[in-house]
Amino acid sequence: LWGRLPDIKGMPRADGSFELFSEIDTRPGFYAGLEGSYRNQLVVRAMRYDNRGDPALCNTQECAWLSRFNAYGARLELPQGWTVISQWLDGDTSVGKSQDGRGSHILGYWSDFVLVSKTVGPHRVTARYERFHTKTLLGANKFNSNQDGAAFMLSYRYQLNDQWQLTAEGLKVDSTTSQRALVAAPLDARESSLQLLARYSLSL
Secondary structure (H helix, E strand, C coil), X not given: CCCCCCCCCCCCCCCCCCCCCCCCCCCCCEEEEEEEEECCCEEEEEEEEECCCCCCCECCCXXXXXXXXXXXXXXXXXXXXXXXEEEEEEEEEEECCCCCCCCCEEEEEEEEEEEEEEEECCEEEEEEEEEEEEEEEECCCCCCCCEEEEEEEEEEXXXXXXXXXXXXXXXXXXXXXXXXXXXXXXXXXXXXXXXXXXXXXXXX
16 A cells, blocks of 8 residues: 555554454455356356444554445356356445444545457457546545556467466556655656466376
């Protein structure tokens, strides 16, 4: 992350570390989903996640975060080796004591993507386009984390045999992040990467 976390009692630890998934509020969360399919050619899914964290609760080392999101997705299998996948996700996460119980610092976010893939024998070509957005809903005077961006991925995979798989993947990300101003960096950035992967699978 660029910048720093909000000034809230108990976080971070004295040595700057965090323990992921530590349970401190004893409130059980939940997630629930629905799925429907048609001949395994069209699959549609919807899910709700809510960890029911108490953002007002802190101990000497950390604070609880309230995280909630909805996700909707679909996969379509078409003739001649075509696959189309799409997903939308939106939600928020928050921390800190507030009168309404939502948290004194709330970060809202959403993301969506569309993926198209084509398989011909041992070859697979995949393209994916994604958009993402985060916005500080409260506490912006202390921690501004607004961000907008888009990413495009193109990959090629070749299944050489039952053990060897070769992959080449290119990724391009364009983003605008307000936190870059904290280190005197341009708000806009364009980043690219290329990965080459050789994978060997061993059956025991």
